[in-house]
Amino acid sequence: MIKTRDEVELEMKELASRIQSTIISNTLTYARWEQHLDECLKYHFQAAMIPPAWVKRTAERLRGTGIKTASFVDFPYGTMTSEGKAYETAQLIENGAEEVDMMPNLGFLLSGMESEYSNDIRGVVKAAGEIPVKIMLELPLLGAQQRERAVTLSVEAGVAYLKNASGGAVGVATPEQIAFLRRLAPPRVLVKASGGIKTAQQVRELVEAGADVVGTSAGGQIMAEVQGRTPPERSDLQY
Numbered sequence: 001m002i003k004t005r006d007e008v009e010l011e012m013k014e015l016a017s018r019i020q021s022t023i024i025s026n027t028l029t030y031a032r033w034e035q036h037l038d039e040c041l042k043y044h045f046q047a048a049m050i051p052p053a054w055v056k057r058t059a060e061r062l063r064g065t066g067i068k069t070a071s072f073v074d075f076p077y078g079t080m081t082s083e084g085k086a087y088e089t090a091q092l093i094e095n096g097a098e099e100v101d102m103m104p105n106l107g108f109l110l111s112g113m114e115s116e117y118s119n120d121i122r123g124v125v126k127a128a129g130e131i132p133v134k135i136m137l138e139l140p141l142l143g144a145q146q147r148e149r150a151v152t153l154s155v156e157a158g159v160a161y162l163k164n165a166s167g168g169a170v171g172v173a174t175p176e177q178i179a180f181l182r183r184l185a186p187p188r189v190l191v192k193a194s195g196g197i198k199t200a201q202q203v204r205e206l207v208e209a210g211a212d213v214v215g216t217s218a219g220g221q222i223m224a225e226v227q228g229r230t231p232p233e234r235s236d237l238q239y
Helices: 005-016 030-043 052-062 082-094 106-110 114-128 144-157 175-184 200-209 219-227
Strands: 019-022 047-049 068-073 099-102 133-136 161-163 190-194 213-216
Touching: 005 200, 005 219, 019 030, 019 219, 030 047, 030 052, 030 219, 052 068, 052 082, 068 082, 082 099, 082 114, 099 114, 106 114, 106 144, 114 133, 114 144, 144 161, 144 175, 175 190, 175 200, 200 213, 200 219
Parallel strands: 019 047, 019 213, 047 068, 068 099, 099 133, 133 161, 161 190, 190 213
Antiparallel strands: none
16 A cells, blocks of 8 residues: 555654664764764654764754764673773763663673672662663573563663663564563563664564664664665664
8 A cells, every 4th residue: 555645754753753773883983973963863763872982972963953862881791890880871971861771791690690780780770860771681692580580670770771682683673572571561661672673664563562662773774665765775784
């Protein structure tokens, strides 16, 4: 069924309001950062997720647009000291970050060191103050009981969002993972989907399963799909 122009624009707006447009690269240049921000502004994505070193200039560029500046702590390994994570979180917020995604120390959880796992998260939540903290749970790397404990401990530690995984390197986000998180999370805790999200249909299915937002480096590609256009080829669609 062919959609009208108004229907296409409405769907673009609805999907964009859920997308945290992500760029994470150790070769991120100023020109590529600028292109990313231009794309976020063009489609009015919910947030621009960028590396910590780019937070201050991103916050300045997005001020007054309604698009949030989001960044992350201790990705991809989660092995920084808990004190280091808390300090970095405070620095991000001072520079203008409005949301922080954190990688917990998965080794603590896998070792049964639940107090250490919880305290690692609590330190970031405390440093963030009123700024929402999202935790990257890495569900594909955990057993069934470990998944439930990870959710329980994270909620008790005060996170604002549960996130199925850090990105596509861990696994593609599935509606089943999101439904699992939504089922266990109390109403005040939101859910973020992340990992290999590259199509509009994936976004629709994940939102229907309970995701409040989705993280993807293919935001422009998804918008082009909705419009029926062929997007330009990109080499950095990883998350």
